[in-house]
Amino acid sequence: DIQMTQSPSSLSASVGDRVTITCQASQDISNYLNWYQQKPGKAPKLLIYDASNLETGVPSRFSGSGSGTDFTFTISSLQPEDIATYYCQQYDNLPWAFGQGTKVEIK
């Protein structure tokens, strides 16, 4: 099974800061990598699919990059409404696997 290692597990940043989260797959998954946002008490929401494609309606301050085993998720200018936990997910092979999550807080 493919393992997804996401880091950091949590971070604290100021409004307007650039925030970066990394996700590493245990084997090559090409670009079969998604990023989800989960706000407290809510269901996850798809932000980025296929490593770098922004889902319709998602603000352009969110972006993703990478292929193979190493991926990056970036918030270019952190906003108060971005407080959430972010998860990467591979879907190259079943069982699909999520990273452990990164909790983003405002400093």
Place this chain on the structure above:
Amino acid sequence: EVQLVESGGGLIQPGGSLRLSCAASGFTVSSNYMSWVRQAPGKGLEWVSVIYSGGSTYYADSVKGRFTISRDNSKNTLYLQMNSLRAEDTAVYYCARGGGVVDPWGQGTLVTVSS
């Protein structure tokens, strides 16, 4: 508007059974891949099962042989039959459209396995 509404969760004793339902609107369940994903209290997301539009089904090893995913095309509803429930199955269960790229998700239904 695409919407998913789960129901059927609750408190159940270890070894018991429960069936979760996921009523869909705004799209046709049978024409899409449909997934179940769960989240234990305070923990991360865990993929549980998927049913493809063609009817093939797949499960996480942790639930294989105990859970069954199915759909009722006439009701446009997805199901998850859960048998031989264990304490470690305690979680919020989300249904979602898609397999691989999963969106949107329902609001989730809480399953608590405890004596």
